[in-house]
Amino acid sequence: MGVKKRTMVVIVACGILAGCSSSDTSSEEDVVKLDFLTYADPAQLKVYQRAVDAFHELHGDEIQVELTGLPADNYTQTLTTRLQGSEGPDIYYVQDFSMSTFVQGGTALPLDDFLEGPDSYVRKDEFPDDIWGPTQKDGVTYALVPDANPFVMYYNKSVFEEVGVKSPQEYYDEGNWSWDTLKEITSTFKEAGKEGYVQDGGPFGVNTWIYSNGGSVEKDGEVVIDSDPKTIEAIEYVNQMVQDGNFVFSGSLPQGQGRDAMFMSDQVALVGAGRWLTPLFLESNKDFDYIPWPTNTGEQMEPTLVTSAYLAVNSDTDYPEEAMKFISYYVSEEGQEIRLADNGNSVPSIAGLEHVVTDNPEPEHAEYLLDAIRIGQPIVFEFETPGLSNEMRDIYEIMFIGDITAEEAISRLGDKAREMTEE
Structure with a gap:
């Protein structure tokens, strides 16, 4: 079954109460609604929402993203159940230990063609080669790395x-x-x-x-x-x-x-x-x-x-292009800087953004995060x-x-x- 999608319909209606003549007609504009599921506490959700809000400023008249957070406990089980039914989200975070299961199960869309196209906000070569982990199989990329920890x-x-x-x-x-x-x-x-x-x-x-x-x-x-x-x-x-x-x-x-x-x-x-x-x-x-x-x-x-969580697109979504456009923005240099500055919840996965960790650092020794990621495994x-x-x-x-x-x-x-x- 396809994923149930909701469409936001904006109707400009003219009638007697609006003071319009009977010759006026209604206009209708559809805005794609995407469901975005993650596991996070309320403080983390605020961090994620920063990038969602920034994306809306660019594309809110055509794409709206609704972010929902669940507790980490049993998240993968809940996500799996939804994906197997008709209520799977269009976009979802994947816990690192379960990525290979989603790839093998065919519930994550291949992303390579989109990432090479004109609508993507990010390219694969902007990431370190060794960061992809289980998101890739047989040379195909099934999820993006939004940041690292x-x-x-x-x-x-x-x-x-x-x-x-x-x-x-x-x-x-x-x-x-x-x-x-x-x-x-x-x-x-x-x-x-x-x-x-x-x-x-x-x-x-x-x-x-x-x-x-x-x-x-x-x-x-x-x-x-x-x-x-x-x-x-x-x-x-x-x-x-x-x-x-x-x-x-x-x-x-x-x-x-x-x-x-x-x-x-x-x-x-x-x-x-x-x-x-x-x-x-x-x-x-x-x-x-x-x-x-x-x-x-x-x-x-x-x-x-x-460790990293990964960002995937449901292979059963009705809106694959819009979903991939959003996740490419979310993990892009701009998206990561918006999310991770001012004491965000991760370290950037793209080089050149180290300043978001060390600018006005709290706590004092924030640079230890950068030292750790340079030599981490x-x-x-x-x-x-x-x-x-x-x-x-x-x-x-x-x-x-x-x-x-x-x-x-x-x-x-x-x-x-x-x-x-x-x-």
Whole structure:
């Protein structure tokens, strides 16, 4: 079935009340209405709406875009259900781990021809070659990269001051911002009744530890998660921190209590994320800053995870040209600058826009985001095979809740990765 589309009809009617003669006729103008679905909190939605409003200033008399936000939890399941029915949005954000599923399922339109045409606001060569991740298959592009999020740690200055712990910036300036330091200070927070750090499961939560230790999940097409010593060391470290109570596993938190709420209520000292938490924390007047990921290599800074959400057009939309025109504007240099300036929720995916992060920066050390994205690594291997990242997430999570050891988890991770990628 085709997507149900609504059309805004503007009618200029003349009649007795308008003082028109019976010889006057009505005129009618159709404006295309596009539904745009994303996952975001209210602060993030305000950021996205900036580009929607700017697009309306250019094309509002012919195209109107209605933005709707859903919670991140169960977003992909909800989106999938809508796409399979008759209520799918024309334009939708795709979570990185599910992109390959939408490509394989044929629910995302190929974009290459449009991007090479005269109506596109952006060209593929404006983006770094290594940013596309699972949006491309067999040389075809199925989604655009609106921005990117390199992982850093956020630290709550109020909690550090309350417990009497030296700030991460001080440790960093001394050259001592390491895994050992993190273990030491999170032990102090635990003794003071605070959580030290919120740890996620899955590649999303673990890969930054792997990358920051110089490890890899896969090298040259070969699964090495269960053989690379640096990778094994990273998984064992983070699991031990969870088991010892230095970190709290996010999957064990009470319903409705996430990292953002804990951070804003001064229950946790550190959380890891990209820039997307920044608008919310600033609106909440939290006293916080960024710090690079602690390392275990002797280097002051190592690569961390760079994650992106992707922007796709429903293959069943009644208005493919209009939808592609909008997303090309949304991810263009102009669109990114409008969205990401003034403490937006991501880092630009197009070179030359670094100033939107560092102009009047809040928090103070916004440049750490740019340092992180320069050397960061996206997840590609785990997301290229539909379902693999979910299987790996399940293994990590049963490790974190203590049902299997780190050794058992690492063995299962390697076996599952080989099984699913060699089929």
